[in-house]
Amino acid sequence: MWSSNAIVLALLLLVGHVLGQSCPGYSSFSQMRNPPLSTGAYKLAYQRPSPECRTFNSSLVEDALSGLKDEIYDVDLYRLFENTYPNTLDTAVKWRGVAANNSEEELAFIITGDIDAMWIRDSANQIAPYKMVLKNSTDKLASVFRGVINLQARYLIISPYCNSFQPPPESGISPAQNGGIYSVTPPYDRNIVFTCNFELDDFGGFLQLSHDYYTATGDADFFGKFQWIEAVQSVLAASEAMRAATYGPDGKWIKPAYTFQSQTMSASGTLANNGVGMPVNYTGMARSPFRPSDDSALFDFSIPANMMLSRYLDATAAIMDQLPNAPKGLAGQMRDMATEIRDGISHWGVVKAPSGKQVFAYEVDGFGGQNLMDDANIPSLLSAPFLGYLDKNDTVYRNTRDFILGRSNPWWCEGPYINAVGSPHVRPDAAWPMAAIMRAMTSDDDMEIITAIKEILRSTDGLGLIHESVNSFDTSDWTRQWFTWANGLFGQMIMDLADRKPHLLKESFQPFFIEKD
Numbered sequence: 001m002w003s004s005n006a007i008v009l010a011l012l013l014l015v016g017h018v019l020g021q022s023c024p025g026y027s028s029f030s031q032m033r034n035p036p037l038s039t040g041a042y043k044l045a046y047q048r049p050s051p052e053c054r055t056f057n058s059s060l061v062e063d064a065l066s067g068l069k070d071e072i073y074d075v076d077l078y079r080l081f082e083n084t085y086p087n088t089l090d091t092a093v094k095w096r097g098v099a100a101n102n103s104e105e106e107l108a109f110i111i112t113g114d115i116d117a118m119w120i121r122d123s124a125n126q127i128a129p130y131k132m133v134l135k136n137s138t139d140k141l142a143s144v145f146r147g148v149i150n151l152q153a154r155y156l157i158i159s160p161y162c163n164s165f166q167p168p169p170e171s172g173i174s175p176a177q178n179g180g181i182y183s184v185t186p187p188y189d190r191n192i193v194f195t196c197n198f199e200l201d202d203f204g205g206f207l208q209l210s211h212d213y214y215t216a217t218g219d220a221d222f223f224g225k226f227q228w229i230e231a232v233q234s235v236l237a238a239s240e241a242m243r244a245a246t247y248g249p250d251g252k253w254i255k256p257a258y259t260f261q262s263q264t265m266s267a268s269g270t271l272a273n274n275g276v277g278m279p280v281n282y283t284g285m286a287r288s289p290f291r292p293s294d295d296s297a298l299f300d301f302s303i304p305a306n307m308m309l310s311r312y313l314d315a316t317a318a319i320m321d322q323l324p325n326a327p328k329g330l331a332g333q334m335r336d337m338a339t340e341i342r343d344g345i346s347h348w349g350v351v352k353a354p355s356g357k358q359v360f361a362y363e364v365d366g367f368g369g370q371n372l373m374d375d376a377n378i379p380s381l382l383s384a385p386f387l388g389y390l391d392k393n394d395t396v397y398r399n400t401r402d403f404i405l406g407r408s409n410p411w412w413c414e415g416p417y418i419n420a421v422g423s424p425h426v427r428p429d430a431a432w433p434m435a436a437i438m439r440a441m442t443s444d445d446d447m448e449i450i451t452a453i454k455e456i457l458r459s460t461d462g463l464g465l466i467h468e469s470v471n472s473f474d475t476s477d478w479t480r481q482w483f484t485w486a487n488g489l490f491g492q493m494i495m496d497l498a499d500r501k502p503h504l505l506k507e508s509f510q511p512f513f514i515e516k517d
Contacts, residue, residue, distance in 0.1 A: 032045070044463070063133070081398050100169065107168055163202050201293060204379065260290075269296070286305075288300060299345075314333070
């Protein structure tokens with residue numbers, strides 16, 4: 001049965017098309033259980049805008065959806081896949097065009113949701129799942145990758161310490177309003193920058209997306225044409241500055257390259273010590289005063305973020321090697337920093353858990369301070385094999401995984417509906433389906449994967465989209481219905497399973513109901 005709200009919305013959409021009115025805003029559209037509902041027990045809504053209302057249409061993605069329709073046995077699982085995998089393309093490609101000063105430089109502005117701003121980390125992760133269908137540089141979809149990489153490069157050159165940005169002037173979109181009061185070093189232009197939380201994983205995200213595009217297409221020439229080399233230099237310079245210790249050899253305090261202080265009601269919305277953060281020792285790693293969640297860190301050396309940066313500095317050095325206009329020695333600098341960060345992780349980031357086993361800490365400070373936890377946001381410790389930093393059978397990773405996926409982790413959320421890592425970004429009882437997805441993507445155990453998928457399916461509250469977080473005891477209590485990053489990651493998980501464990505897609509994921517006498 002269609003709900004009265006769904007019928008009203010369907011009629012409004014029909015009238016809107018007839019009258020040539022604008023498409024409905026997805027922020028409200030995605031909160032409705034839009035028909036037709038899936039025929040399984042979960043009766044999941046159909047959450048794709050009509051083709052003319054989608055922000056980008058890709059035949060490669062549509063072919064992937066239709067190609068798996070007969071391979072996925074469970075109708076609810078397929079509905080969740082068809083809603084989520086194209087979600088970024090359907091809803092978040094706010095603008096595509098070219099640079100004002102170079103008609104060959106493609107640009108793409110990707111929003112995370114209902115704010116017209118582009119996060120470096122999010123946009124990289126939003127586009128990344130489409131690497132699985134991208135085959136060559138001539139496809140229309142490849143232009144989105146190039147457009148995002150080019151725009152990210154521009155932003156990272158202008159304000160490398162900032163994390164989210166306003167629409168480019170070429171788009172004609174007015175800058176979004178951000179009324180926060182901040183004191184930030186270095187200063188930034190609010191007409192260009194939306195928020196300036198320095199998160200090291202932004203650098204990793206930019207390099208990862210570059211690697212994804214190159215690996216899928218083999219198109220190395222693209223990286224030498226515009227501002228990619230300069231952006232990598234900016235990343236290296238900022239990373240080097242953020243490797244500095246708090247105290248010099250003479251014991252004198254050294255003001256950090258980045259400071260952030262804001263007027264906020266949240267302790268995680270600003271940095272301690274009047275914006276300079278907590279002291280750190282030299283470790284070879286780079287500081288990340290803010291986490292991938294946008295929350296301030298407890299200790300500044302984020303192990304997952306440094307894992308990601310090390311991995312993709314090394315990987316993209318192979319691209320730099322091929323560029324005739326790259327400065328001599330730049331690829332070597334990338335590899336050297338990658339190695340030094342990896343050595344820092346091995347020395348400072350591997351610690352003894354209460355169980356007595358060696359595990360990766362989530363954060364350290366180089367003085368002995370260590371934070372034993374994991375956060376659902378990626379990069380996470382759980383995601384280390386997904387990032388390509390290590391093998392999923394690595395002994396320290398296996399120990400860490402056991403620690404993360406249980407009560408020893410203070411942000412492990414457990415209940416009758418979903419059991420997954422949460423985040424201080426929300427609250428202790430809010431499990432993140434993103435972490436359940438990552439659990440499946442980093443596992444070879446069929447039952448573990450099946451269990452994770454079942455929990456994700458029953459977490460959508462019938463809306464058929466991946467939420468940011470869900471109450472483990474009440475699936476109607478969730479945050480963010482429109483979270484394109486998590487949606488795309490679920491689609492990527494299904495595409496991954498179709499490749500490495502296709503038999504699992506033949507399973508039924510329907511709930512079992514027991515009739516009472």
